[in-house]
Amino acid sequence: MLWPAESVYGGTWSSGTVPVEVQWVELMLAFHWSWGDLLATPPYVRRVSWDLLAARREAQRAADERANKE
Numbered sequence: 001m002l003w004p005a006e007s008v009y010g011g012t013w014s015s016g017t018v019p020v021e022v023q024w025v026e027l028m029l030a031f032h033w034s035w036g037d038l039l040a041t042p043p044y045v046r047r048v049s050w051d052l053l054a055a056r057r058e059a060q061r062a063a064d065e066r067a068n069k070e
Helices: 002-010 020-031 035-040 043-069
Strands: none
Touching (some): 020 035, 020 043
């Protein structure tokens, strides 16, 4: 699991969808969920939460990039 996580965080992940284990850890950190909270969350809600988290992070990355150009 360490290699995929390093690749995802290093920006070199090119194997499709981020592994679910990395997604789950990110969801727990971002939303302050425990393992029990995560398991109690319906799969659809997990997916939507992951998609929103990814969109928010991408928007922040783009905003940071624009700010650095100015």
